[in-house]
Structure formats: structure tokens, C-alpha cells
Amino acid sequence: MLAASNDIVVEAWNTVLFDKYARFKHLLIEGLSGHSDEALARYPHPKGSRVLDVGCGFGDSATCIAKTVAPGGEVVGVDCAQNFVDAATGEARKAGVDNASFFLADVQLQDLRGPYDYAFSRFGTMFFMSPGAALRNIRKALKPGGELTQIVWRKREDNPWLFEAEQRVREIVPVISHEDTDEVHCGPGPFSMAGPDMVSSMMKGVGYDRITFERFDTDICIGRDVDEAIEFAMALGPAGEIIRLAREEGERLKPQVTKTLREALTPYLKDNGVWAPSSTWFINARNPG
Numbered sequence: 001m002l003a004a005s006n007d008i009v010v011e012a013w014n015t016v017l018f019d020k021y022a023r024f025k026h027l028l029i030e031g032l033s034g035h036s037d038e039a040l041a042r043y044p045h046p047k048g049s050r051v052l053d054v055g056c057g058f059g060d061s062a063t064c065i066a067k068t069v070a071p072g073g074e075v076v077g078v079d080c081a082q083n084f085v086d087a088a089t090g091e092a093r094k095a096g097v098d099n100a101s102f103f104l105a106d107v108q109l110q111d112l113r114g115p116y117d118y119a120f121s122r123f124g125t126m127f128f129m130s131p132g133a134a135l136r137n138i139r140k141a142l143k144p145g146g147e148l149t150q151i152v153w154r155k156r157e158d159n160p161w162l163f164e165a166e167q168r169v170r171e172i173v174p175v176i177s178h179e180d181t182d183e184v185h186c187g188p189g190p191f192s193m194a195g196p197d198m199v200s201s202m203m204k205g206v207g208y209d210r211i212t213f214e215r216f217d218t219d220i221c222i223g224r225d226v227d228e229a230i231e232f233a234m235a236l237g238p239a240g241e242i243i244r245l246a247r248e249e250g251e252r253l254k255p256q257v258t259k260t261l262r263e264a265l266t267p268y269l270k271d272n273g274v275w276a277p278s279s280t281w282f283i284n285a286r287n288p289g
Contacts, residue, residue: 088173
């Protein structure tokens with residue numbers, strides 16, 4: 001089945017998830033930039049390159065890349081949510097970047113306006129209902145020899161800021177699967193591409209070669225204090241999804257959730273905020289043509 005359309009996922013990213021991401025924009029941009037800054041340093045885009053940013057979000061990665069490829073290069077950001085496209089366009093203008101543009105599309109099946117020399121995605125490929133279809137479509141938008149670099153979360157256990165929060169919430173709140181509710185949702189979830197064997201096989205199957213995986217670990221800020229870290233955990237990630245999908249019961253149990261999350265997250269408190277370990281794969285692959 002064609003992962004079914006992405007309609008439910010698109011609606012989620014354009015509404016409830018966009019609102020939550022906007023609320024915690026400062027943490028997402030500052031925290032996640034540690035991973036993208038390192039990936040872009042390891043896999044730089046030469047000046048004059050044309051680069052596709054998949055799942056561009058607020059456009060911070062695209063703006064950074066646009067400055068690198070100038071003069072003569074450009075970045076084109078794509079997202080499934082119009083709210084993110086609008087936000088990214090505004091951020092690029094505010095930064096004075098004129099070689100970045102953004103458009104709305106379902107990367108699984110719509111035209112990506114290639115060809116590109118490179119494609120890049122920071123945490124944008126894990127939420128596709130049909131990741132193989134999306135990766136194939138990205139490859140088709142690359143020139144022969146063009147490369148895709150994507151950043152995805154590694155296994156849960158090495159990302160305690162997400163995993164510990166999820167485990168604590170699961171002990172308290174009834175878990176409702178996506179299949180058992182009509183509520184919109186984010187898609188497969190942040191750890192859907194954590195397994196290198198599975199991802200490598202999938203990428204080979206849709207035509208990529210020279211596929212490499214590099215592990216990168218760094219602490220990320222998940223809150224300026226413990227209270228904000230708790231709010232962040234209850235809004236985003238698997239823990240937040242469990243609470244949201246449980247609806248009234250999730251709301252009723254929030255006091256218990258807050259207490260257990262305080263226990264889980266307080267050990268990560270430092271003088272300048274709550275900093276927790278995080279671990280990703282940098283996946284690089286080539287379109288052989």
C-alpha cells in the first residue's frame with residue numbers, strides 16, 4: 001500500500017506539531033544544530049552547489065548552507081507543511097539570505113524541482129510513511145554522482161532524553177497506537193531509521209551506492225531549567241505523543257507524569273541548562289546515475 005498518503009502526517013505537522021515546535025523553537029534550533037553543524041563540516045557543500053534541504057522545518061539548516069554555497073550556489077528547502085515553508089521563508093529573509101527558497105511538497109511522490117548536486121536532511125527522513133519512496137524520489141532529483149547526507153537518531157538507549165522520558169510515561173499513561181485512533185500523528189517516529197542494516201538495504205534497493213554511516217554523539221540542551229525540560233518532553237517526542245493520543249486520560253495523569261519526569265531529567269541539570277546525551281547517524285550515499 002502506498003504508505004497511504006501522508007495526509008494524516010501532513011495535517012499533524014501543519015497543526016498540532018507545528019504549534020509545539022514553534023513553542024520550543026529555541027531548543028530545537030540551538031540543540032539540534034550541534035548535529036547539523038558537525039555533519040555539514042564533515043560533508044561540506046562546495047561554492048556554487050545547488051542543494052535540496054529535505055524537511056526544512058524553520059529553515060535554519062538551509063540558511064546556513066546557503067551562506068556556504070554562495071556565491072553562485074543556492075539552497076531549495078522542501079517541507080510537507082505550509083506553516084514551516086512560510087516560517088523558513090521569513091527566517092531566510094530576516095537573515096538577509098537571498099539564495100534560499102522554499103516550497104511545499106510531499107517528498108514521497110511529488111516533483112522536487114531538481115536536478116541538485118546535493119541533498120541534505122536533518123531529522124527530516126524518519127517520519128515518512130513510505131521512506132523508500134521518499135528516498136527514491138530524492139535520488140531521482142540528484143544529478144548523477146550527487147550525494148545525499150541525512151542525520152537520523154540512533155537507538156533509543158543512546159538518546160535518554162527521549163527514551164527515558166518515554167519509558168517513564170509508558171509506566172503511567174495507557175499507550176494508544178496510531179492504528180487505534182483517528183488523531184493525527186507524526187508518522188513512524190524518531191527512531192524509525194536507527195538500524196543501519198535496514199536503512200542500508202532500503203537505500204540500496206532504491207538505487208543508492210557508496211552508503212556510509214558515521215556515529216556522532218553530543219550533549220544537547222533540552223531546557224533552560226528542569227521545568228522547561230519537562231514541558232519539552234511532554235510536548236514532543238514519543239512521551240508527548242503517548243500523552244496526546246491518550247487524550248482526557250493523558251491530561252488527567254499529567255501530575256504523575258510531571259513528577260516522574262522531574263526525577264528522570266534532574267540528573268542532567270547543569271549551570272547553563274538541562275543537557276542530555278544524544279546520538280545520531282550521519283548517513284551519506286551517492287546517486288550513481
